[in-house]
Amino acid sequence: MDSYPSQVNLPAKLEASRINALPPAAYYIADFISEDEEQAILHKVETAPKARWRQLTHRRLQTWPSDLVKDTLLDARPLPDWLEQPVVPRLLSIPLSDNEPNLFATSPHGRPNHVLINEYPPSTGIMPHKDGGAYHPVVCTVSLGSSLCLNLYKSKEDGALDPEPVWRILQEPRSLLVTTAELYSEYLHGIEPISADVNISEQTIANWSLLRSPSLYRDGLNQRKTRISLTYRDVLKVSKLGSKLGPMFKLP
Numbered sequence: 243m244d245s246y247p248s249q250v251n252l253p254a255k256l257e258a259s260r261i262n263a264l265p266p267a268a269y270y271i272a273d274f275i276s277e278d279e280e281q282a283i284l285h286k287v288e289t290a291p292k293a294r295w296r297q298l299t300h301r302r303l304q305t306w307p308s309d310l311v312k313d314t315l316l317d318a319r320p321l322p323d324w325l326e327q328p329v330v331p332r333l334l335s336i337p338l339s340d341n342e343p344n345l346f347a348t349s350p351h352g353r354p355n356h357v358l359i360n361e362y363p364p365s366t367g368i369m370p371h372k373d374g375g376a377y378h379p380v381v382c383t384v385s386l387g388s389s390l391c392l393n394l395y396k397s398k399e400d401g402a403l404d405p406e407p408v409w410r411i412l413q414e415p416r417s418l419l420v421t422t423a424e425l426y427s428e429y430l431h432g433i434e435p436i437s438a439d440v441n442i443s444e445q446t447i448a449n450w451s452l453l454r455s456p457s458l459y460r461d462g463l464n465q466r467k468t469r470i471s472l473t474y475r476d477v478l479k480v481s482k483l484g485s486k487l488g489p490m491f492k493l494p
């Protein structure tokens with residue numbers, strides 16, 4: 243039997259954490275990591291070598307072990323220990339159903355091999371998008387530092403994006419959100435570039451019953467602070483060549 247820090251609270255089966263308001267399938271675990279674990283990971287993110295950060299117009303990100311090139315992971319090094327522990331064994335420890343031992347049981351590498359780290363200061367977001375064909379369709383997002391709402395969108399009949407989100411998921415710090423199946427392939431997700439999420443309530447938040455601290459949002463408001471997200475996925479194509487590249491081609 244694995245032992246976890248006392249603040250960590252994992253379901254016996256992932257089904258217990260299913261967001262029932264959503265199409266198949268999304269799961270939300272509020273207490274996936276402890277406060278100490280959150281602080282340790284945040285420290286590693288903040289002190290990563292400068293070359294690790296890629297600056298976009300409004301947002302910074304890191305990719306581990308590296309970026310994808312033509313949907314392929316060239317650098318097949320294992321994840322660094324601080325991204326591996328405690329998240330990966332914990333992800334793999336939760337049975338999905340009676341037939342599937344865990345979320346990655348049917349993915350090509352049996353586990354996530356890639357982590358994208360996004361930093362969202364208040365008033366930054368990410369445009370609605372789909373994650374595409376590079377990954378096995380299971381996305382595991384660990385949130386650190388602050389809460390915010392992830393919006394889910396659907397395309398209209400003519401293919402254009404309906405700008406009104408169909409659902410909102412509130413992601414608290416230290417939580418895990420898993421999206422998969424139809425939710426991965428049919429819906430877009432995005433984060434609005436706003437300083438506070440408004441109109442938060444049991445009626446408007448799909449995962450309200452699974453939140454750790456719904457009482458924090460009784461006034462309907464989430465004032466954002468900087469949020470870091472860790473997105474764990476299994477990249478389908480891994481280059482054999484990449485593992486032979488010399489250290490000079492690799493990020494520190």
Ligand SMILES: O=C(O)CCC(=O)C(=O)O
Binds near residue numbers: 471
């Ligand atoms: O930060 C998040 O929760 C979402 C990140 C995301 O959608 C992406 O990087 O593709």
